[in-house]
Amino acid sequence: MIEWDAATIKDFQTTLLDWFDHEGRDLPWRHDHEPYHVWVSEIMLQQTQVQTVIPYYQRFMALFPTVADLAAAPESQLLKAWEGLGYYSRVRNMQRCAKQLLTDYDGQWPQTAAELTELIGIGPYTAGAIASIAFNEPVPAVDGNAYRVFSRLLKIDADIAKPQTRAAFERVISQIISQERPGDFNQAIMDLGSSYMTARQPDTAHSPVKRFNQAYLDGDELAYPVKTKKPRPKPVAYVAVLAKMQDQWLMTKRPSNGMLANLWTVPLIPIADLDLDDDYQPEELVTAVENYFKREYQLQLTAHYLTGRPVTHTFTHQKWTIQGLSGQVGLSDLAYFAGQTFTLIERQKLPMPKVQEKIFARYSID
Incomplete structure (x- = not known):
């Protein structure tokens, strides 16, 4: 693993955010920073492609525009609205979380990642996304994109299949994330990982951050991230x-x-x-x-x-x-x-x- 000095970190932040300001994806849940909208989109995006999620998100918001609407919905209506997205435990946990927000938090969202993880169905990644995007807390949101991007930028060879690796990435990214615009920084990493720095066919030659990508410069970017294979179903x-x-x-x-x-x-x-x-x-x-x-x-x-x-x-x-x-x-x-x-x-x-x-x-x- 390589390490960046303060000047390199600042240069990377400026380059990444300037690209995001001009080229970031225009997605319906990015039109505001409401925690409810961020949360619903992030739960839907787990295991599901962005283009598939967009119409589901729009229909879901029309049916359940608030936390209270989601909490009060009949389960059959929720399951029907989710039909086709799979992993139905996601939407069941969302309703349980909505009820928890109303009962235990008077309908108000906690504003830190640490507090958000106390909510049902919200893990470290989703908590980081909500806290940084909705509440401007400078915390990383470590998902597959973040693993891939930072493992290639810094040649981190820790096995991302191991649970303890998340903490290592969180420590590294916490030192690099923009303190002023953490939500935009995390979303830029998401966009970078789904465009120029994809898993199998990256287009790093045209990436806005290619000069920071040490694995690309060394000619071995497809070796990152390191991940042991899961057992077959x-x-x-x-x-x-x-x-x-x-x-x-x-x-x-x-x-x-x-x-x-x-x-x-x-x-x-x-x-x-x-x-x-x-x-x-x-x-x-x-x-x-x-x-x-x-x-x-x-x-x-x-x-x-x-x-x-x-x-x-x-x-x-x-x-x-x-x-x-x-x-x-x-x-x-x-x-x-x-x-x-x-x-x-x-x-x-x-x-x-x-x-x-x-x-x-x-x-x-x-």
Whole structure:
């Protein structure tokens, strides 16, 4: 790791902020410095691209313009507004945080990063972003962009996959951040990391700070940041039952805990629960699922194997492969089933996870 003297730090701040003033991205949450707007945008931007977030942010603000509106919203409305962004625990924690703000803070935001981390769902990065942008506290906001930018600028070879590395980066950036414009400084780093200093195809030759980028000058910038690989997601196989009773689709609300909590899907059965051999044939899968429905739900299902590629969907720790079956449900008592039936039009009103949208799309259910 190299170190900068005071003159270099000042030169870097001036160069970065001058570029940001002229070239910084015009994003809807940057039109003011309201902590609520900063918070919502930063939570949405976790694991999600900026261009995807923009329309979601605008719709979300129209539906829930204040902390109080968010706190009072029905969960089903929140989940529907979040549909497609994934990682639904984010929006559930946002509502819990909104209620906490109203109950414990009289609706007023804490103004320091240290205090902000006491709020539900707000970690060090989000706290740093809110404190610096909304309240002008000179604290770093260390995310993937900051890791990448500063590891290349200063050739920091600490493994960013290790939790303790964050503290090292925070110490370094705290010495470099602008004391007068910390929010703009942090946002400039975000923009730099998503434009000239991207992970795989950086355009450092045209970067406004290329003369400060020691890894680029040494010809090894793609070696930074240093990060050990995560383990591969565990493969899990499911069968999705696209079952009809007359003109209605059988759907179920998932449990309130666990993956995809409180979201609606067609019945998803783990193939491991069907007691099949590894080399099972399609007709054996159909028979096993029909027997499963009879045993678990007291429903008479007549199923058919749907040809074509299975649906795949990757979560953080699991990779799902989903084979579809079509079917008809008899007129047995549906009270045994843990869901309800909805027409195709009605299902559009339900909060559904991205994986369910993929299932409907793959098997041409409009």
